[in-house]
Amino acid sequence: MLKGFIVFGSGEDRRRVPVGSSLTVGRAGHCALVIRDSAASRQHLEIRTSDGDYVCRDLNSRNGTVVNGVRTRSCKLHHGDRIEIGETTFRFEVGNENVTAAPDKTVFLQTVLDPAGREQELQPSSVSKDFLEAAYTLMNALSSNFNTCELVDRILQITTDGIRAQRGAVLFAGPDEELLPCAVCGNVHMIRNGVVRPAGMDAIEISETVARRVLQNGENVLFESARTDGVVDSSASISALNLTSILCVPIRTKNHILGILYIDTDITDHAYTQDDLLLAAAAGNSAGLALQNARNHQELLEKQRLDQDIEAAWTIQEGFLVSDWPTDDARFEVYGTTQPAKIVGGDFYDFARIDDGRLGMLIGDVSGKGMSAALTMAQLLAEFRMGARGVRSPAELLRRLNERLVTRSRRGMFCTVSLVAIDLRTGSFTGANAGHHPMLVVSRKGVATTLEASGPPIGILPGISWDDTTGTVSPGGTLFFYTDGIVEARAGTTVVPARSPTVEYDIDNLKATVHAHHNDEPQRLVEAVMHDVMQFCSPLSPHDDCTMIALRFRGNADGGDSQPDDES
Numbered sequence: 001m002l003k004g005f006i007v008f009g010s011g012e013d014r015r016r017v018p019v020g021s022s023l024t025v026g027r028a029g030h031c032a033l034v035i036r037d038s039a040a041s042r043q044h045l046e047i048r049t050s051d052g053d054y055v056c057r058d059l060n061s062r063n064g065t066v067v068n069g070v071r072t073r074s075c076k077l078h079h080g081d082r083i084e085i086g087e088t089t090f091r092f093e094v095g096n097e098n099v100t101a102a103p104d105k106t107v108f109l110q111t112v113l114d115p116a117g118r119e120q121e122l123q124p125s126s127v128s129k130d131f132l133e134a135a136y137t138l139m140n141a142l143s144s145n146f147n148t149c150e151l152v153d154r155i156l157q158i159t160t161d162g163i164r165a166q167r168g169a170v171l172f173a174g175p176d177e178e179l180l181p182c183a184v185c186g187n188v189h190m191i192r193n194g195v196v197r198p199a200g201m202d203a204i205e206i207s208e209t210v211a212r213r214v215l216q217n218g219e220n221v222l223f224e225s226a227r228t229d230g231v232v233d234s235s236a237s238i239s240a241l242n243l244t245s246i247l248c249v250p251i252r253t254k255n256h257i258l259g260i261l262y263i264d265t266d267i268t269d270h271a272y273t274q275d276d277l278l279l280a281a282a283a284g285n286s287a288g289l290a291l292q293n294a295r296n297h298q299e300l301l302e303k304q305r306l307d308q309d310i311e312a313a314w315t316i317q318e319g320f321l322v323s324d325w326p327t328d329d330a331r332f333e334v335y336g337t338t339q340p341a342k343i344v345g346g347d348f349y350d351f352a353r354i355d356d357g358r359l360g361m362l363i364g365d366v367s368g369k370g371m372s373a374a375l376t377m378a379q380l381l382a383e384f385r386m387g388a389r390g391v392r393s394p395a396e397l398l399r400r401l402n403e404r405l406v407t408r409s410r411r412g413m414f415c416t417v418s419l420v421a422i423d424l425r426t427g428s429f430t431g432a433n434a435g436h437h438p439m440l441v442v443s444r445k446g447v448a449t450t451l452e453a454s455g456p457p458i459g460i461l462p463g464i465s466w467d468d469t470t471g472t473v474s475p476g477g478t479l480f481f482y483t484d485g486i487v488e489a490r491a492g493t494t495v496v497p498a499r500s501p502t503v504e505y506d507i508d509n510l511k512a513t514v515h516a517h518h519n520d521e522p523q524r525l526v527e528a529v530m531h532d533v534m535q536f537c538s539p540l541s542p543h544d545d546c547t548m549i550a551l552r553f554r555g556n557a558d559g560g561d562s563q564p565d566d567e568s
Helices: 129-143 148-162 208-217 236-241 274-320 370-387 394-408 506-516 522-537
Strands: 003-008 015-018 022-026 045-050 053-058 065-067 070-072 074-077 082-085 088-095 167-173 188-192 195-199 221-224 245-252 257-265 332-339 347-355 358-366 415-423 428-434 439-443 446-450 469-472 478-482 546-553
Touching (some): 003 045, 053 088, 148 167, 148 188, 148 257, 148 274, 208 221, 208 245, 245 274, 257 274, 332 347, 332 358, 347 370, 358 370, 358 546, 370 394, 370 415, 394 415, 394 428, 478 506, 478 522, 522 546
Antiparallel strands (some): 003 015, 003 088, 065 070, 167 257, 221 245, 439 478
16 A cells, blocks of 8 residues: 655665654654754644545644745645755655665654753764664654554564564453454464564464463563573473564553563574563553554544434434424414434424325334434335325334334334324324324313324334224314323422422323413424423433424314314
8 A cells, every 4th residue: 555755865864754644743852753953843744644645734833834845834745745844855755665765764853062052972872773763763653643553563563673573463462361363453463574464363373471471460571592590481382482582561551451562583593682672662561552542543533423423314314304384274283393312313203194184193213323213214204204195094004114114124123103194174083003102182171191002113023013093182182292201201400399209200290281281382382391391300401302293183274273172
């Protein structure tokens, strides 16, 4: 795969620094690419991948960034582009990571000054230049990459290059301290003679004695076959592998061990040193933090994707739920609303004209939340609107909806549904209920419960049937549907006057509220119930979706209000 690089220098001093997912350039020591240029700001620019492109963005620097001779705030980079910061010039290249004249190295510029401010020649360090270079390169590589597999490969490449190791591998710790491959790709990340490659667990031969000691004790282990100081017992596993030297360190976070970095060799006279152990230990500690950051980054991305999923689901749900209620028919008034508990719920409602004299009304609750619930809801509403035309038996319509949902459902999704067809000439209605709450018939004289469930929710089993229930609503009366979020709303800390304390809002409180507003139009009735539920839950919010739909039967064609008679 082609990757982006920042290239500077020439000849033996030519360096190619991989951009990774992002790379910052500036004078500050925490930048991935540190430069010493008086024109550079502490954090001068950033190069980041975006939708497959590499984008250079100036970080509000003092003196600006120039790309191909043009000062820019942000631009896409292409192979061969020239980037200038003051007197410092870089070249951007796109190429294969293993095609390079020299290993990638960090630009780490340092200066020693005498008391007069004059630069002094650096004195040689007791630690090798290769060691320091590997350490700094490792830190910067880990800080600019959030891809788990790329991180592990870079850890192996840089660490083994730094100590000139023959081979190495990264293995992860399971819950019972067993060694496992990478959970992302399913392979063991390993390197041999400088070449990184994936391998299966059966292709990895390691010293179980050393690995177990590191996992259990969290210590860094250096083993040399010639040593006899008891650092590691010369077990049968080590002898059988004919190993000359082993390095094994934990990959740790602050609180636990994620796995091990294991390096060994079977080459005679190729023993690893304490300096090698120090670099490996630094790699293990840094790798643990980097891998944890990568996991946190992936979780953040997943949350962002979930938020986008929720937003899209809500758009779907809004598009299918009725919001423009009819006002052109004097025989009835209808209104419904839903308040999701988790932005996108599984509740829905609908109404449809069956023919000129009859109207269908529906309420339901899909199991689950989010996109899957929204899509299932959308399909059910579309099928209800098509199936309601000319329907004579709501129970038969339920049966058809059930067979379609059973065929589509692959994850055990089901849905409670209650629907009714009302004759606008007489007030008679026929309904069927699949596992939903009963319907309420509201009149001046009281609130009656009808349309009990005659079978389970739809979507569970094929071949299920339900029964039709009939009844009549008198002029001025209201048919009222609701979901369990209403009657199961939990009480908060606010004391509501004139109500006996209950754990849930329950059906009795609902009946009392709808009867108190029996003469109101459906919208005011629904809003009154919602307000009462919110007050009951205050200062908290309902834990489940709250959905209602109400239809008031007016009866007479001139639109005048009629008082409900004794049959309601």
